[in-house]
Amino acid sequence: MPLVLLATMLLGACHEGAEQAGQANMEQLPDSDGLVLQVSRVSKLYTAEYQVHKIVTHDDVRYLEASIGGMTYKTPISLGDRKIAIPINVTLKAYVDFSGFSTRNIERSADGSTLHVTLPDPKVVVTASKVEHAQMQQYVDWLRSDFTDQEMADYTRQGVEAVLRTVPQMGILETARQSAAAQLIPLFARMGYKEERIVVTFRKDFGKADMPRLYDAENSVVKLNKKGGGQ
Numbered sequence: 001m002p003l004v005l006l007a008t009m010l011l012g013a014c015h016e017g018a019e020q021a022g023q024a025n026m027e028q029l030p031d032s033d034g035l036v037l038q039v040s041r042v043s044k045l046y047t048a049e050y051q052v053h054k055i056v057t058h059d060d061v062r063y064l065e066a067s068i069g070g071m072t073y074k075t076p077i078s079l080g081d082r083k084i085a086i087p088i089n090v091t092l093k094a095y096v097d098f099s100g101f102s103t104r105n106i107e108r109s110a111d112g113s114t115l116h117v118t119l120p121d122p123k124v125v126v127t128a129s130k131v132e133h134a135q136m137q138q139y140v141d142w143l144r145s146d147f148t149d150q151e152m153a154d155y156t157r158q159g160v161e162a163v164l165r166t167v168p169q170m171g172i173l174e175t176a177r178q179s180a181a182a183q184l185i186p187l188f189a190r191m192g193y194k195e196e197r198i199v200v201t202f203r204k205d206f207g208k209a210d211m212p213r214l215y216d217a218e219n220s221v222v223k224l225n226k227k228g229g230g231q
Contacts, residue, residue: 006202032103035115038187039101047122047179048094049165050172056086084138084147086155090163091128094176096120113186114197120200122176122213124167126220143168158221164215177202 059081081113096119107116131152167173181200189195206214217223 022144032106032108035106035191036101037102037183038191039098042098044095044097044099045180045183046093046095047176048172049127050092052090052092052163052170052226054088054090054159054163056088056155056162057084058155059083082138082140082144082147084152084155085136086152086159087132087135088156088159089128089130089132090160091168092125092163092172093125093127094122094172095125096122096176109197113194114199115193116199117184117188117200117202119177119180122173122206122214124164124172124214125214125216126160126164126222127189129222131156155162157222163210165208167214168209173202173206176180189215190209 098120100120103120105120107118108114138147177200184200185198188198189218
């Protein structure tokens with residue numbers, strides 16, 4: 001048998017053997033149900049924690065109203081003015097709850113070697129909210145009464161609401177995604193998938209309008225109004 005023909009036959013046999021080995025390896029990779037079973041064991045995964053300092057201000061200004069020609073005009077007056085500044089520290093945590101994770105969250109390539117994992121929507125919880133009473137400042141005109149405890153509590157709650165509205169901009173959700181990926185990718189790699197072929201994402205980029213749904217009011221220390229980001 002000519003040497004060239006023998007070499008060609010050997011190369012062809014090696015190529016065919018490599019394809020069969022690759023196919024066998026793909027068949028050994030766990031399917032979507034197997035992946036879901038492993039991920040569901042993670043349960044609730046806390047992925048990020050942020051501490052935010054904010055000063056809540058309120059200027060309680062009185063107005064003088066007058067009607068001229070059927071039009072109502074309001075003019076602020078300094079007499080009886082009240083002002084307050086409340087420093088607060090808010091601790092936020094983001095987590096991903098895998099209790100509802102299913103095969104809908106996993107997309108595999110045709111040969112099964114590439115994974116695209118869509119994470120459940122993240123949740124944000126307020127684990128602590130503290131007022132720095134020693135740093136609080138207020139001015140109350142002698143004609144006005146002091147701010148009540150209820151008023152200060154309302155202003156503090158409004159401050160937490162303002163913090164929550166900035167969550168999509170502060171990066172905590174992206175940190176949550178990266179942290180979840182850092183824990184899931186090694187899990188899938190141990191199951192036989194190559195890390196460079198695993199993509200972990202959220203289903204969308206979240207904005208202010210998403211916060212009422214992403215805020216976990218039940219497990220937060222602060223219960224907010226629905227319009228402010230709570231339940």
